[in-house]
Amino acid sequence: MEFDLTSEQKQLRRLVREFAKAEIGPYVREWDEEQKFPAEVVAKLGKLGLLGTLFPEELGGAGMGYIEYCIVIEELSRVDGSVGLIVAAHTSLCSNHIYKMGTPEQQRSYLPKLASGEWLGCWSLTEPEAGSDAAGTRTTAVLHNDCWVLNGSKTFTTNAHQADVCVAMAATERARGQHGISAFIIPRGSPGYRVGRKEDKLGMRASDTGEVLFTDCRLPASQLLGRRGEGFVDSLKILDGGRVSIAAMAVGMAQGAYEAALKYAKQRRQFGRPISEFQSLQNKLADMATEIDAARLLTYRAGWLLDEDLRNTKEASMAKLFASEAAVRVANEAVQIHGGYGFIKDYPVEKFYRDVKLATIGEGTSEIQRLVIARQLLKE
Secondary structure (H helix, E strand, C coil), X not given: CXXXXXXXXXXXXXXXXHHHHHHHHHHHHHHHXXXXXXXXXXXXXXXXXXXXXXXXXXXXXXXCCHHHHHHHHHHHHCCCHHHHHHHHHHHHHXXXXXXXXXXXXXXXXXXXXXXXXXXXXXXXXXXXXXXXCHXXXXXXXXXXXXXXXXXXXXXXXXXXXCCCEEEEEEECCXXXXXXXXXXXXXXXXXXXXXXXXXXXXXXXXXXXXEEEXXXXXXXXXXXXXXXCCEHHHHHHHHHHHHHHHHHHHHHHHHHHXXXXXXXXXXXXXXXXXXXXXXXHXXXXXXXXXXXXXXXXXXXXXXXXXXXXXXXXXXXXXXXHHHHHHHHHXXXXXXXXXXXXXXXXXXXXXXXXXXXXXHHHCCXXXXXXXXXXXXXXXXXX
């Protein structure tokens, strides 16, 4: 059992950390206030191979694993959670679904361009009436003259307005419930496919979140992804990896908030000395650091299980649950340590405080994670 990164993994961490500091750090507040999608940075991440971390070199990827992927998401999110979220939705959801469930022809057609950043991907499961109850999908797909015709709408789709490729779920045999939902690959420009409203969010404001709409959207039969009727079951498998990436994102944001609070506590003076010398502040910092370490270990364990192709549903949900809720607690304490300044946009903890809440909601709420964990425990 190893508890340290390899030299290659440490080098990757340095590379991403330096990139995030130079290319993302100076613009975080501007992107947040203007809700500006960082297209140039995403393109640079593609050129560095960081949008194809999980995929083999023969498909244009970097040939790495989930530990490396977690490092990438954590280090990006340590500076700006929005960028971590953009990369996570593109990689572990859209691209990974095509990689895991796609035919060799689909993999060759889409993955090289997705991995290089030439194309950006989005993944649409949630609907206005089907959030936690994703099996209640109302979007339909009917096979007609060797074409699938999709009708319906999706909401809360990350990268919606920027994506060149969308992977979406639709009911092909509603009477079969969760075994009657299929997945489809929808390229931008497909007839009847369009994006709707862009959401005005509390946090993660540089990340584009919006509606995806299908109105008699016609797709060749070849755009079916995976087996007919198995799209929802496949989505649950994809979400295991997605939850690990949200856990890594939460760890990164918690780390960023903690580091900002630690720096401030050393510099801020009250009663003639730095506030870091007060025991009550030291207790807060100790608890924050401990929670971050525990969250990171849970996240890396789940990533290791994915790399070893071992069952990881329980562990992925545990990592996501603990890391997301720990990040909320850490960000809250970081604001508290800053006092009044923590409520001011000039200090980064204000943004971390707004951003981290999404980690307890996206890709399965904390309540759903507890349900998943409990079900797995009762099977043992």
